[in-house]
Structures are given as C-alpha cells and as structure tokens.
Amino acid sequence: MSAKTYFEPQSAIPVYDECDVLVVGGGSAGHSAAIAAARAGCKNIILMERYGYFGGDVTGGYVIVVPNLSWYNKSFIRGLQEEWFTRLAKIPGAMRAPSLKDIGCTDPALLHMYGQLTDAVSRATFEGCKPKQLVRSVAFEPNFLKIEMDKMLLEHSDSIRILCHSWGTKPIMEGDVCRGVIFESKEGRKAVLAKVVIDATGDGDIYTRSGAPYQTLSDGATRSNTTALVWRAGGIDWNAFYEWQQQYPEAARAFRTGLMERGGYRISPIASNSNEICWMNNWHANRDCAKIEAQTYTELKTRDTIYAALDYMREAVPAFRNAYLYDIAPQLGTRCSKRLTGEYVMTANDFAFASQFEDVIAWSSTICQINDCGPVEIPYRAILPQKVDNLLAPGRHLSADAVAIDWVNLIPQCVQTGQAAGVAAAVAVADGTTAHTVNIKKVQDILVEQDVPLPRNELFHAKDPSYEELVEEKHCGLYTAMAKKAREEADGETLKKFRQW
Numbered sequence: 001m002s003a004k005t006y007f008e009p010q011s012a013i014p015v016y017d018e019c020d021v022l023v024v025g026g027g028s029a030g031h032s033a034a035i036a037a038a039r040a041g042c043k044n045i046i047l048m049e050r051y052g053y054f055g056g057d058v059t060g061g062y063v064i065v066v067p068n069l070s071w072y073n074k075s076f077i078r079g080l081q082e083e084w085f086t087r088l089a090k091i092p093g094a095m096r097a098p099s100l101k102d103i104g105c106t107d108p109a110l111l112h113m114y115g116q117l118t119d120a121v122s123r124a125t126f127e128g129c130k131p132k133q134l135v136r137s138v139a140f141e142p143n144f145l146k147i148e149m150d151k152m153l154l155e156h157s158d159s160i161r162i163l164c165h166s167w168g169t170k171p172i173m174e175g176d177v178c179r180g181v182i183f184e185s186k187e188g189r190k191a192v193l194a195k196v197v198i199d200a201t202g203d204g205d206i207y208t209r210s211g212a213p214y215q216t217l218s219d220g221a222t223r224s225n226t227t228a229l230v231w232r233a234g235g236i237d238w239n240a241f242y243e244w245q246q247q248y249p250e251a252a253r254a255f256r257t258g259l260m261e262r263g264g265y266r267i268s269p270i271a272s273n274s275n276e277i278c279w280m281n282n283w284h285a286n287r288d289c290a291k292i293e294a295q296t297y298t299e300l301k302t303r304d305t306i307y308a309a310l311d312y313m314r315e316a317v318p319a320f321r322n323a324y325l326y327d328i329a330p331q332l333g334t335r336c337s338k339r340l341t342g343e344y345v346m347t348a349n350d351f352a353f354a355s356q357f358e359d360v361i362a363w364s365s366t367i368c369q370i371n372d373c374g375p376v377e378i379p380y381r382a383i384l385p386q387k388v389d390n391l392l393a394p395g396r397h398l399s400a401d402a403v404a405i406d407w408v409n410l411i412p413q414c415v416q417t418g419q420a421a422g423v424a425a426a427v428a429v430a431d432g433t434t435a436h437t438v439n440i441k442k443v444q445d446i447l448v449e450q451d452v453p454l455p456r457n458e459l460f461h462a463k464d465p466s467y468e469e470l471v472e473e474k475h476c477g478l479y480t481a482m483a484k485k486a487r488e489e490a491d492g493e494t495l496k497k498f499r500q501w
C-alpha cells in the first residue's frame with residue numbers, strides 16, 4: 001500500500017432523512033432488528049443496505065443451513081428465526097428439515113432419513129453426549145428466502161423505510177453519543193440522523209469508527225478466521241452420495257482430502273433443500289473478510305478452482321457423475337473480521353459454567369459441544385458497546401472472545417441478537433432512555449411476546465415452564481466429559497482445545 005495521504009476538503013453533507021431507529025446492514029441481524037423494532041411499536045425506522053436485497057450471508061452468500069435450533073424436544077430458537085421457516089414451508093421444495101413435532105426423536109428410520117442433512121441429527125461425538133436424536137436444522141433455497149425477507153419488510157411499510165444501495169461509512173458522533181450515520185450512494189454522500197443506531201454490518205463498519213473498543217479478527221485456528229465464496233453444484237444425487245459415504249467411509253475421507261488438494265484450500269459439499277443440488281462450502285484460512293486483499297483473493301481463487309473441483313467430483317464419486325456448476329453466490333462469504341469489546345465479552349466459560357445473566361436476551365442452543373449443544377444465555381451487554389451510547393451491535397461482530405465467537409456468530413444467534421437489538425432500540429426511543437439505560441425487563445417481556453423463549457422470565461414461565469424444567473433436569477448439558485474437563489481446567493488455553501468446526 002502507498003504511504004501517501006490525500007486530505008479531503010471539508011464539505012457540507014445533505015441530511016437525506018431522520019428517524020428514531022436506523023439499522024445499518026440488512027443481513028439476518030439487521031433485517032431482524034428492523035422487523036422487531038416495528039413490531040415493538042416503533043413507527044419511524046430506516047433500514048440501510050449496501051446491496052439490493054436482504055439476508056447478507058444467508059441469501060447473497062448462499063449460507064443455506066441454519067443448524068441447532070433445538071435441544072432434546074424443545075425448540076429454543078423461535079421468534080423471527082422460526083418465522084422464516086413457517087413462511088418457507090408454504091413454498092413447495094423451499095426447505096428440508098425435521099419437523100418441530102419430531103425433534104428429540106430417536107427413531108432409527110427417521111435418524112437415517114435426516115442423517116444426510118447437516119446437523120439434523122445430534123452428533124454425539126464426545127463421551128457423555130445425549131444419544132443421537134433429531135435436531136431442528138433447516139436447509140433452504142436462498143432465493144425464496146430473499147423474497148420472503150422482502151415481504152416481511154413490506155408488511156411493515158408503515159414503519160420501515162428502506163434504503164438499498166446505500167453504504168454506511170461513518171457514525172455521526174456528538175461526544176460519545178451516536179446521532180446518525182454518513183453513507184455513500186449513487187446520489188453521492190449523505191447523512192441519516194437517528195435516536196438509536198444499530199450497526200448490523202457484520203464488520204463493525206460503524207462502531208469501529210465511533211471510539212468504541214473492539215478486537216480485530218480471531219486467531220488462526222478459528223472458523224471465523226476464514227473467508228469463502230460459496231457455489232452450488234447441480235445434477236447430483238445427494239441421497240446416493242450419503243449412502244455411498246456410509247458404505248465406503250475410507251473412500252469418502254479420501255474424496256474430501258482430494259477435493260481439498262484440487263482447490264488448495266478446504267472445500268466441502270453440503271446438503272441443500274434439493275436432492276439434485278449441493279452447496280460447496282469453502283474455507284480460505286487466515287483471511288480477514290474486511291480486508292481488500294483477502295476479499296479479492298477469495299473471489300478469484302475460488303472461481304479459478306471451480307472447474308478443477310467439479311472435474312474431480314465427477315471422477316471420484318458416482319453420485320456426482322453428472323455434476324455441473326449450478327451457480328455462484330452473488331457475494332463473498334464473510335465469517336468474521338472485527339469483534340466488539342462490549343460491556344460483556346462472551347467466553348468459553350459461559351458454555352462450560354452455564355452463566356446466567358440478568359440481562360439475558362437470547363437462550364441459544366448452539367453448535368458448541370462442551371455443553372452438548374445445550375442452550376447458552378447471551379446477555380444484552382454482548383451487543384452493547386463500551387464508552388459509546390445509542391449504538392448497538394448485534395450479529396456476527398458481537399462481543400465474544402476468539403474461542404466463543406465461533407459458537408455465537410451463526411445465523412440463529414445473529415437473528416436472535418438482531419431481534420433483541422430492534423426491541424431494545426424501540427423501547428429506548430419510546431421511553432426516552434438510551435441504549436445503555438433502557439429498561440431491560442421491558443425488552444425481555446416484549447421479546448417473549450415476540451415468541452422468544454427466555455429463562456427466568458415469568459411471562460415465558462407462565463406460557464411454558466417445560467423449558468426451564470428440561471434445562472434443570474439435563475444440568476444445562478454439562479454432563480459431558482468435555483464439560484467436566486473444561487470446568488476443571490478452565491483457562492483460555494485449555495478451552496481452545498474444544499473447538500470444533
């Protein structure tokens with residue numbers, strides 16, 4: 001990079017609009033925040049998105065599996081996340097998943113049937129895990145979700161104004177209080193003023209310029225520290241591939257290694273909503289998805305290796321003999337770049353010790369196997385920046401250390417924290433409080449009204465006490481040998497061993 005600097009002349013920036021709640025970024029977190037704020041009664045919301053559609057990674061990045069929504073026979077992640085699937089279920093072929101009534105089931109025929117879908121059967125990989133059972137994990141068609149996400153917003157057009165192709169670049173700060181955002185567009189540079197700003201850009205584009213503390217990337221060993229450009233292969237027979245893997249595990253292992261060798265990076269076929277299509281997930285190691293060099297490399301390197309990967313798939317696996325390039329995701333796969341250092345930083349200890357928080361906003365079954373994928377509590381403070389007020393940061397850039405980030409920045413947690421941020425912003429505006437002084441009890445009660453299960457909340461308890469009973473009966477999932485070991489040796493270094501991705 002050149003060492004030269006250009007000084008931009010001062011210029012007056014036109015205020016394009018003013019609102020109560022401004023959401024920057026319309027991915028799973030930002031989309032959920034806008035909808036939840038509207039349903040919590042806020043009538044003056046702006047949702048700003050740099051592209052022309054909503055969903056971010058899930059629609060544009062073709063990340064088309066939402067895993068671990070349930071634990072035993074309870075669906076912990078409901079609210080807006082489950083609403084996606086209620087809508088998609090009405091569209092023929094738009095999704096594949098165990099139904100809510102079957103979760104927790106141990107019937108071998110059903111386990112075999114859903115075993116081919118990612119994480120639809122509990123892994124039971126480690127000593128002491130619960131027996132294999134069905135888990136609510138959903139594979140879906142991203143283009144249908146794109147349309148449904150539009151519809152959800154349009155249903156709230158009395159409350160939400162949408163700015164597409166508008167790229168938020170900088171917070172407008174008055175001391176340590178965020179008062180709006182400057183953005184770039186085809187109409188030039190403009191500003192939106194707001195009472196509360198929700199940074200849902202995934203890369204902390206707003207909070208990193210606000211003076212709030214944050215961390216850059218995770219370390220080299222994490223899932224978060226990888227980029228991707230997902231593509232899809234058509235003309236395959238996923239059922240046949242699944243049976244082939246069961247029958248020839250050695251050959252299946254060799255195939256996955258061979259695929260990695262052809263690409264020069266980790267690449268793996270994953271089941272989709274259709275038997276004829278799979279998505280090709282990939283992991284370019286040690287890449288920061290917010291760095292120009294890494295973004296450019298990932299785009300070009302992936303496309304450059306697609307033909308080689310396809311040739312190898314056709315040659316190595318009978319079920320892929322007729323595979324062809326179905327399509328390439330419209331946008332880069334971004335796992336993590338910046339992490340907020342918020343008022344609370346989540347760590348592996350929250351999983352190993354089942355931390356309880358007064359300000360809990362999500363009770364999230366996860367991919368973490370320390371507690372057998374059991375529900376962990378996410379506090380409001382994990383999306384609340386230190387130092388800066390009237391700014392919230394839900395989604396994949398929330399406040400977690402380099403280990404916990406891999407477990408709390410998946411789609412469900414982005415939706416959950418987004419939904420909570422939207423409600424909190426609406427409550428703060430309605431009550432004339434701030435993001436820091438918001439009445440958290442009120443936020444929790446509205447979340448419960450929006451179908452979000454929360455522990456120790458009397459409204460939720462009155463609705464359904466069986467969740468708390470299950471968690472108590474199953475000791476928060478802390479019966480695994482891994483949890484025992486983690487609790488005995490609870491220091492950062494040891495817990496790093498428990499990563500799985």
Ligand SMILES: Cc1cc2nc3c(=O)[nH]c(=O)nc-3n(C[C@H](O)[C@H](O)[C@H](O)COP(=O)(O)OP(=O)(O)OC[C@H]3O[C@@H](n4cnc5c(N)ncnc54)[C@H](O)[C@@H]3O)c2cc1C
Pocket residue numbers: 024025026027028029030048049050051053054055056057058061063064065066067166167168169200201202203205227228229230281282332333334335394395396397409410411412414
């Ligand atoms: C390849 C890959 C595979 C994954 N696999 C899984 C999986 O199997 N299951 C799972 O649950 N999770 C998975 N994840 C993680 C998950 O997809 C993401 O963490 C999650 O979708 C992020 O949601 P988000 O809303 O926080 O961020 P994003 O989806 O990144 O959304 C951010 C939104 O903000 C917009 N934006 C960004 N910057 C600006 C700006 N400055 N101004 C305006 N708009 C802006 C973007 O265009 C986007 O719409 C995977 C991720 C990747 C990349």
